[in-house]
Amino acid sequence: MASDAPTLPNGSSHDVTAEFQQRWDSDSSDLPRLQVINEQKEFTLPWHSPVGVVGHVYQGEKKEPGQYHYGHYTVTDLGTEVSDRVMDSFWIARSLHSANDARPLAHCRSFPMLFKFPFLSPRAEMPEYMKTWGLDEAGFNYNMVAVFGSQSTGKSTLLNRLFGTSFDVMNEAQRKQTTKGIWMSRGRGMHILIMDVEGTDGRERGEDQDFERKSAVFSLATSEVIILNFWEHQIGLYQGANLGLLKTVFEVNLQLFQSQQGKGKTLLLFVIRDFVGTTPLSSHQVTLKEELDKIWAGLSKPEGLEDCKITDYFDFMYTALPHKILAAPGEFDQQVANLRLRFIDPKHPNYVFQPNYHKRVPADGLHIYAGGIWDKIQSNKDLDLPTQQELLAQYRCDEIANAALAIFNAKFIPLKRPIEAGGIIEDLGSQMLVARNIALKSFDKDASRYHAEVYKRKREELLVKANTFLNTYYLGQLKNLHKAAASLFKNNLQ
Known part of the structure; x- marks a missing residue:
């Protein structure tokens, strides 16, 4: 079982909660998880390692000594200087022949090298997962949510309690990163796809923030609601509250949606964890809004959008959850259940899935759309969502x-x-x-x-x-x- 049955919120609509309780109970099996975006894999091919022939040979572009970039791939040469040839596959080799020699790499020996690649895995897999999740024929009748936050802030735990998913959670003893890349699953008893995004400011990646920024852009281009999960004591800290990442998100959002000013929006839902209550939630809301306005004012905006407002592209909601262990027994689960109503009850005053948030991508084309988005992000090409949607339609x-x-x-x-x-x-x-x-x-x-x-x-x-x-x-x-x-x-x- 993914998680325990939900506590029904106090004072909520009996019809909504009773109907949802039935769906939750009937959806009893653990829902499979799909790793949509893989973390950067690293491995070393040994001296004279065999090479499998897949695809074509490409000329790489040398960026810095020992570093070569081949589209989605980054190769670090650990051997002697050889030509800049690479095969379009997961097996990389460096030819001993000259750069003008176009013989297949299968005829060449390989030197040891470090190979890193982030990639979108589900073009072939996602349709099967959508079928398993019961969403393959959903059309527009589904929603997408992504969660951001620093590592070890309980993102996956929140998602599992809130949506009944079974994302991996942190080992309390080791305090080690569990979510790598982006994982997706369906909410239990819901037509909601949830993306668990790798934690920001992770020690495993060191100072390399390229992947987390790309994953943020991917999430923004596909999701209606972005949950920003952070501790109360992180408010006011630029990196701690992920405000640095939000600056990148805002900049890219202007690129993605500049032609849709005031039409399509994304909801940013701030979830403040381990909320004590000494400082009222309303005060935290003011602090965060001031920080967001400051970031927006400092952005370099495209021509013609110099006077655009942050509210032209984003709506904001704020909520808080008590400590999972230190709060009164049952209090955390009760507050999570209250929050869940925002996702399942269209009549709730703070219902999150407003029509203008939906990216209007039919469920049966989601894998194609997502794949095209990630390809554009990886190749650092201009990403224009209306164009992507038109290509998907064709x-x-x-x-x-x-x-x-x-x-x-x-x-x-x-x-x-x-x-x-x-x-x-x-x-x-x-x-x-x-x-x-x-x-x-x-x-x-x-x-x-x-x-x-x-x-x-x-x-x-x-x-x-x-x-x-x-x-x-x-x-x-x-x-x-x-x-x-x-x-x-x-x-x-x-």
Whole structure:
């Protein structure tokens, strides 16, 4: 079991909590977790290590002595100076041949080197996980949440209590990092996808903050709600409260959503942990808001957005939770249950999933969209979300159209031989009309969720292909009718 059944909040709607309790109880199995973004793997290939041939050979770009960057990969040369060749796979080798020698690396020996790669794993895996989570046909009927925070602040513990997930939690004795990369799971009894993001300011990564910033951008581009989890005593500390990371988030948000000023927003939900109550929550709220306004005012804003406000792009909520162990028995669970209502009750005054937060990515295309986002982030290319959504729409609408067309074409294969043999299909016209309507309805069902202009264009293309296909049968039928009519006329004359 992922976690204990929830405590029902005091004074909450009985209908909402009772219905949710039933869903929670019936969703009794541990929900699988998917590592969406892997942490930077590091390993060393030994001298003369065998190399498997996958993909193509690329010319790398040397950034600094001993450091080479190949798209998503960073290679540190631990051997002698050799050419800058690398294979597009997880197995890296450095050729002993010259840089102009394009022979496959399988014919070369390799020197020892350190290989680091962060990568998006789920393009193939996520659809299966979405099916297991029961979200593969959810359309827009799902929500996404990501959690940020320093390591060892209890992010995963909060998610497990709040959503019934089973993310790994910290070993209290060792106090060691558990979440590496980004993990995803579905909330128990909910259509909510939760991303547990690797803790910031981690000692395991040292001063390398590149990955945490990229993961923050990824989360912002995919999630409706960002939970910022930190201790009460971190308020006022620039790094402790992740305000440094938020500055990066704000800057990238202006890049991602500059064309959507005031339209689509992201909710930042500040969860203050180990709240004692000596300082009122309202005072902490004022302090945090002042810090956020200060960060926003110091940002370099794109042309035309010099006067934009932080509230054009973000909404803010603040809440606090007592110490999990030191608070009165049951108090922590009660407060978590109160917080949960914001995620499950649309009538709650602080309901978090407002329509303008949703990124409007249908569930069946999420893996493609997320993969495209991460590729852009990794390659440091400009990331424009409307463009990404349009590319996703083109890809998915083509897939959906091809599937509909395949079923449509199969319907007429049995009729091909009779028509070619000169036969006449009595109800061919009605069969054509029914089959074409079925194909269009099948396309509309899944494709209408995507970018409107792309959907309309692809629908017209599908209609043209269907009509072109039917035209062959139509002309064949006319030819056979013409022959039959001519034969009948001739016979009648005789």
